[in-house]
Amino acid sequence: MQALAVAAQVLIGVIRGVLFTANIQAQIAALIIVSIVCVTICVVRDRSERQLHQVRSVAEAEAAQRVLLQPLPAHAGPLRIAGLYIPADEEADLGGDLYAAARTAHHSTRLLIGDVRGNGLAAINNAALLLGAFRAAAHRQATLPRLAVHLDAAFRRDTGQWRSPAEQDTDEEFATVTLLDIPDHEPVVHLITCGHPPPLLLRGNDLTAPTAETSHLPIGFGGAFGIAEYNVQTFPFQVGDLLLLYTDGVIEARDGDGHFYLFTKRAPQWTKDDPDELLRRLREDLLAHVHGRLGDDAAVVAIRRLAL
Incomplete structure (x- = not known):
């Protein structure tokens, strides 16, 4: 004009x-x-x-994250715990990475870390379903296998109840998950892996994958394939040890030349730090590797066993 x-x-x-x-x-x-x-x-x-x-x-996403991913307890029995979540895009909605913790009446701490397939609202909804099922049942189920069966059934029921038969044949809703139970008075970790990357154990400057490479199907597939039993793997977790749980957004992060982030080589540098400081350093190092832009959401949980 x-x-x-x-x-x-x-x-x-x-x-x-x-x-x-x-x-x-x-x-x-x-x-x-x-x-x-x-x-x-x-x-x-x-x-x-x-x-x-x-x-x-961004504010709405942060608020949703605080509701969905409630902060992990800094202390649980003899454990010092810290969690880290990094969205792939600061301006994007939350993805499907998740973690949670719960105390049991048997003096142990149960933890969940997982990654729901997809992104956007569907992934956020399914992550919320899985977290809700875990928080409701983690302290009630007597064993980890029973908890895994419960999560699989709840996830399949909630994600499938509104889909038509045709959609159920084509849509695949699932989540890779690691479930842990860490007793207060026994220096071990009990673990079930369902399609998720194995944890890493840091003892001094030594880093190992303490579990076998075997894994159950992701949550959401178990009941469909008739899986009613989940095998528990147990490994030592002594005073001073540090356990790292993570999603594939960490180990599959690439720099501009396509090189993966060397998580297993970088993490041992910070084994003497407390979990919060370790995750702070890890965040800075990971974002520097990808020049500030992740290709996928990333979540990490650091757990150190202290003396009772």
Whole structure:
């Protein structure tokens, strides 16, 4: 509109033969200045609205994260615990990475770390379902295998109850999960892995994968394939040991040249740090490797056993 006003003023000046008079030139100059000011105000306003929308989106995502991923307890029995969640995109909604902890009446701590297939609202919904099932049953189920059966059944029931038979044949809803039970008075970890990356045990400067490479099917597939029993793996977890649980967003993070993040080589550098400091250093190192942009959400839980 401002451009049309300037063009009209020029046309009037040409028709009347007064285009180069001081009065007409002053009017044209004034219109141009007003046009520039109006355009500048519109650009600044639009940019401010986009920034406000971005800030609101990030704030909403952070609020959703605090509700979905409730902070892990700093202490649970003899354990010192810390959790880290890094979204693939600061402006994006939460993904399907998750973790949770619960205390049992048998003086042990149960932990869950998992990764729900997909992203966006569907993944967030399924992550919420799985976390809700864990929090409701982790302290009630007598054994880890029974807890795994419960989670698989609850996940399949909740994700499948609204789908048509045709959708159930084509859609695949599942989550890779690691379940742990760590007794207060016994220096061991009991563990069930369902398609999830194995944990890493740091003892001094030595890092090992304490479990065999065997794994059950992801949560959501067990009942479909008739799995009613889950084998528990047990390994030593002594005072001073540090256990790292993580999702594949960590080990599959790549730099600009396509090189994977060397998690197993980087983590032992920080074994003497407490879990919070270790995860702070890990976050900085991981984001530096990918130049600030992850290809997938990443979650890590660090657990150190202390003396009772």
